[in-house]
Amino acid sequence: MEQLSQILIPVLCLAAIGGVLGLLLAIAGRKFAVKVDEKTAAVRKCLPGANCGGCGYAGCDAAAHAIAREGAKISICTVCGDEELKNIAEIMGVKAEKSVRYRAQVMCSGTPELSKKKYIYDGVSDCRTAVVMGGGDKICPNGCVGLGSCVKSCVFEAISIVNGVAVVDYEKCRGCGTCVATCPKHIIRLMPYDSTHWVGCCSVDKGAVTRTFCEVGCIGCRKCEKTCGTGAIKVDGFIASIDYDKCIDCGACAEVCPRHIIWSEDKQGRGRYIIDPSDLKASGSDA
Amino acid sequence: MTDILILMFSAVLIENYVFSKFLGICPFLGVSDKPSTALGMGLAVTFVMTISSAVTYGVYYLVLEPLKIEYLETIAFILIIAALVQLIEMFLRKFVPALYSALGIYLPLITTNCAVLGAAMLNIQEGHNFIESVIYGFSSAVGFTLAIVIFAGVRDRMRMSNPPKAFRGIPIALVAAGLIAMAFSGFMGISFS
Numbered sequence: 001m002e003q004l005s006q007i008l009i010p011v012l013c014l015a016a017i018g019g020v021l022g023l024l025l026a027i028a029g030r031k032f033a034v035k036v037d038e039k040t041a042a043v044r045k046c047l048p049g050a051n052c053g054g055c056g057y058a059g060c061d062a063a064a065h066a067i068a069r070e071g072a073k074i075s076i077c078t079v080c081g082d083e084e085l086k087n088i089a090e091i092m093g094v095k096a097e098k099s100v101r102y103r104a105q106v107m108c109s110g111t112p113e114l115s116k117k118k119y120i121y122d123g124v125s126d127c128r129t130a131v132v133m134g135g136g137d138k139i140c141p142n143g144c145v146g147l148g149s150c151v152k153s154c155v156f157e158a159i160s161i162v163n164g165v166a167v168v169d170y171e172k173c174r175g176c177g178t179c180v181a182t183c184p185k186h187i188i189r190l191m192p193y194d195s196t197h198w199v200g201c202c203s204v205d206k207g208a209v210t211r212t213f214c215e216v217g218c219i220g221c222r223k224c225e226k227t228c229g230t231g232a233i234k235v236d237g238f239i240a241s242i243d244y245d246k247c248i249d250c251g252a253c254a255e256v257c258p259r260h261i262i263w264s265e266d267k268q269g270r271g272r273y274i275i276d277p278s279d280l281k282a283s284g285s286d287a
Numbered sequence: 288m289t290d291i292l293i294l295m296f297s298a299v300l301i302e303n304y305v306f307s308k309f310l311g312i313c314p315f316l317g318v319s320d321k322p323s324t325a326l327g328m329g330l331a332v333t334f335v336m337t338i339s340s341a342v343t344y345g346v347y348y349l350v351l352e353p354l355k356i357e358y359l360e361t362i363a364f365i366l367i368i369a370a371l372v373q374l375i376e377m378f379l380r381k382f383v384p385a386l387y388s389a390l391g392i393y394l395p396l397i398t399t400n401c402a403v404l405g406a407a408m409l410n411i412q413e414g415h416n417f418i419e420s421v422i423y424g425f426s427s428a429v430g431f432t433l434a435i436v437i438f439a440g441v442r443d444r445m446r447m448s449n450p451p452k453a454f455r456g457i458p459i460a461l462v463a464a465g466l467i468a469m470a471f472s473g474f475m476g477i478s479f480s
Contacts, residue, residue: 009354009356010354010356010359013350013351013354013356013359014359014362014363014366017346017350017363017366017367018366021366021367021370022370024370024374025370025373025374025377028373028374028377028378029377032377032378032380032381033381034380034381132452132453
């Protein structure tokens with residue numbers, strides 16, 4: 001009996017304290033109840049809830065409040081698809097603008113076989129730390145460090161390191177831009193989801209210099225610029241860049257690029273394909 | 288009366304929770320970006336600590352001790368503190384929404400602020416009576432507020448300064464915290480015998 005009470009008393013006592021406190025909280029909860037704005041709550045339901053911060057607000061709750069009450073544009077959420085956007089537009093009583101879905105793209109093709117290193121990095125596995133040491137182990141000042149700071153930053157788990165270079169899974173990527181801000185090399189860019197061409201390089205060094213350390217660096221030869229029928233691709237400071245407002249995804253630039261860094265992808269290959277160095281050598285990239 | 292004053296003085300300055308007992312370091316580093324938020328956090332902690340000191344005193348001497356289950360002190364105190372924090376959260380959300388959103392995640396974190404639990408348990412350990420307990424809880428929290436506001440002021444200035452790259456952010460903040468703690472250790476020489 002005594003043993004039983006030794007167990008029962010503490011248990012009952014704690015339960016009683018918990019019960020009283022719970023009751024108090026329940027009463028207080030009723031008394032201090034805050035009316036949640038219906039509109040805000042409805043908008044919040046349509047938002048993805050990843051709290052990625054891509055919209056510039058503190059999180060999805062803050063963004064919902066801004067949309068519902070502070071007159072922010074309904075399209076501030078880059079993660080929302082057309083479906084969600086339509087729902088929000090319905091709640092707000094405005095017409096849905098056509099949203100452009102963006103995806104992140106790592107603008108570097110320099111796998112370890114193709115891009116030379118200047119030293120062996122053996123420190124903390126974090127790009128930002130590595131970059132403090134002489135800008136990372138690659139000679140190229142604008143090459144992917146490959147230690148995966150972007151991988152850790154992505155709340156959608158869309159990025160992985162494949163063969164030493166970060167690769168974005170396009171289906172998972174919602175274009176929030178967190179990785180763009182995280183990358184210490186600033187080589188991740190957002191591009192329209194539907195565009196299938198991009199320049200896989202960020203090297204702004206002179207062509208001859210780029211040639212010394214990377215097999216797949218843009219040398220600024222302007223072949224793509226001359227080939228482009230719509231004037232979408234421009235070479236500025238030894239690096240080609242595509243203006244997606246003008247690009248029609250014809251792929252002419254990709255065909256003439258001697259360095260094979262203008263990527264041309266069909267939908268099936270997206271996100272899984274990484275440049276194969278043997279292919280490159282065979283097709284004569286040294287030219 | 289003098290006893291009470293001495294208790295207050297030593298709780299605020301000599302045995303400052305942050306700088307000599309090293310309790311409550313998490314909010315001390317987390318919410319000390321702006322003096323205004325730091326003050327808000329300090330006030331919230333003061334509120335919780337004062338009330339929790341009173342309530343835990345009552346629970347300990349009226350419930351736990353008569354039933355001879357003093358060993359449940361930690362778990363019971365945590366329960367009470369958690370409930371109090373919930374209460375203050377509801378209260379702030381209703382009446383001071385600005386402070387509520389400024390404190391953000393740190394408000395529920397008061398639950399795990401060891402300073403609050405520390406005050407409640409030290410009250411029992413040191414054998415304070417009810418008045419002393421409340422005064423001790425209150426003045427320890429004032430000491431915490433003082434520490435966090437001073438530190439927020441220092442960090443505010445530090446933002447303008449130009450420390451070496453490797454020290455920027457948290458590292459230099461920790462160095463500053465260490466220096467303030469060293470300054471506070473000057474109070475330890477004071478005794479009232």
